[in-house]
Amino acid sequence: MNAADFRRAMGNFATGVTIITLDLEGEIHGMTANAFASVSLEPLLVLVCVDHKTRTHAHLHSKKRFGVNVLAKDQRAISEYYARPARTHEHAEEEAGARFERTRHGTPMLNGALAYMECRLHSAEEAGDHTIFIAEVEDVVVREGEPLLFFRGKYREVGEEIEK
Numbered sequence: 001m002n003a004a005d006f007r008r009a010m011g012n013f014a015t016g017v018t019i020i021t022l023d024l025e026g027e028i029h030g031m032t033a034n035a036f037a038s039v040s041l042e043p044l045l046v047l048v049c050v051d052h053k054t055r056t057h058a059h060l061h062s063k064k065r066f067g068v069n070v071l072a073k074d075q076r077a078i079s080e081y082y083a084r085p086a087r088t089h090e091h092a093e094e095e096a097g098a099r100f101e102r103t104r105h106g107t108p109m110l111n112g113a114l115a116y117m118e119c120r121l122h123s124a125e126e127a128g129d130h131t132i133f134i135a136e137v138e139d140v141v142v143r144e145g146e147p148l149l150f151f152r153g154k155y156r157e158v159g160e161e162i163e164k
Helices: 003-010 055-063 076-083 089-096
Strands: 018-024 027-033 036-041 044-051 065-070 100-102 108-110 115-127 130-142 149-151 154-156
Touching: 018 044, 018 055, 018 076, 018 108, 027 044, 027 055, 027 076, 027 089, 044 055, 044 115, 055 065, 055 115, 055 130, 065 108, 076 089, 108 115
Parallel strands: none
Antiparallel strands: 018 027, 018 065, 036 044, 044 130, 065 115, 100 108, 115 130, 149 154
């Protein structure tokens, strides 16, 4: 087994797509993440896994507050924009249609996302070339719509419901 085999196997696990957002000195920073999951209901905890090489990695350690935006099916361009390794964040609206509001803590919240979670860093655990950031959810916003999905390296949308 090698990294390519492992990556192909993991590609068979369909995921939702999120954008992790944070404010750093008035500038919006973000990254696309599908390594995201709920951890606990008491307290309300989520996790996101972030590659050490990303700019967002260092910002999460220093800022300790971030947002998780669950993307709707019409937000593929936003996912692609924030998945690029080299970009300037000030062009997100022009290039991808990403518009943000700020929470009372100043965290960027993506307009049109299916769900938004305001998070405060609880702990961080090094795991290979990533860090697992565990955060307490302090606030949520939920909207109607269909999710953007990722499966076998391609964006997808929800299909038909499976009957019993």
